[in-house]
Amino acid sequence: xxxxxxxxxxDICQRGTSLTIQCQVDSQVTMMFWYRQQPGQSLTLxxxxxxxxxxxxxxxxxxxxxxxxxxxxxxxxxxxxxxxPEDSSIYLCSVSRGVNQPQHFGDGTxxxxx
Amino acid sequence: GQQVMxxxxxxxxxxxxxxxxxxxxSTTLSNIQWYKQRPGGHPVFLIQLVKSGEVKKQxxxxxxxxxxxxxxxxxxxxxQTTDVGTYFCAGLGDYGQNFVFGPxxxxxxxx
Numbered sequence: 001x002x003x004x005x006x007x008x009x010x011d012i013c014q015r016g017t018s019l020t021i022q023c024q025v026d027s028q029v030t031m032m033f034w035y036r037q038q039p040g041q042s043l044t045l046x047x048x049x050x051x052x053x054x055x056x057x058x059x060x061x062x063x064x065x066x067x068x069x070x071x072x073x074x075x076x077x078x079x080x081x082x083x084x085p086e087d088s089s090i091y092l093c094s095v096s097r098g099v100n101q102p103q104h105f106g107d108g109t110x111x112x113x114x
Numbered sequence: 115g116q117q118v119m120x121x122x123x124x125x126x127x128x129x130x131x132x133x134x135x136x137x138x139x140s141t142t143l144s145n146i147q148w149y150k151q152r153p154g155g156h157p158v159f160l161i162q163l164v165k166s167g168e169v170k171k172q173x174x175x176x177x178x179x180x181x182x183x184x185x186x187x188x189x190x191x192x193x194q195t196t197d198v199g200t201y202f203c204a205g206l207g208d209y210g211q212n213f214v215f216g217p218x219x220x221x222x223x224x225x
Contacts, residue, residue, distance in 0.1 A: 043215045100145060102159040
């Protein structure tokens with residue numbers, strides 16, 4: 001399976017600032033996703049990162065708050081903008097080779113906002 | 115929209131006992147996946163089921179997809195402490211574009 005590198009692994013940020021999370025894959029993949037996971041909770045899909053075009057956001061998530069880039073088939077970034085304490089969570093990227101294929105997850109970014 | 119539910123939410127078992135978690139969808143699924151997340155870790159893919167009534171086994175783990183393709187189960191025989199973690203099912207609806215994850219079942223195994 002693909003090797004996924006996600007950075008940073010954790011960060012503590014001030015309210016009102018923005019943080020960009022990077023996801024690098026060691027091989028080309030068709031699909032890349034960004035999830036949010038509150039401690040002890042399930043995974044909530046934020047958006048699907050589309051190569052060369054705007055991401056597809058799920059209900060409740062907007063581009064202004066979570067801008068996403070995917071310049072090629074091996075790399076994507078998620079920015080959490082104008083952060084508030086409610087944004088404290090674990091953010092995970094995942095990749096798959098197709099809609100019906102298994103997803104492989106990065107180690108996640110544990111984000112705390114003061 | 116599609117909803118995926120899992121029961122139980124938590125399960126505590128003595129090492130050696132069996133364990134089962136159940137996954138139910140509000141809509142028919144084209145396929146279902148199971149993931150395991152260890153404490154402090156990320157979800158790891160276990161298996162995918164596609165056919166109605168399908169049963170797959172991985173050593174002590176048995177996965178089943180319901181005949182109506184709206185439910186699934188994961189059964190672990192003779193649990194070990196290495197089985198500790200949260201087990202998530204994720205379902206893809208017939209007309210869905212993305213998998214929807216269930217809330218998970220957290221398994222604790224007492225030695």
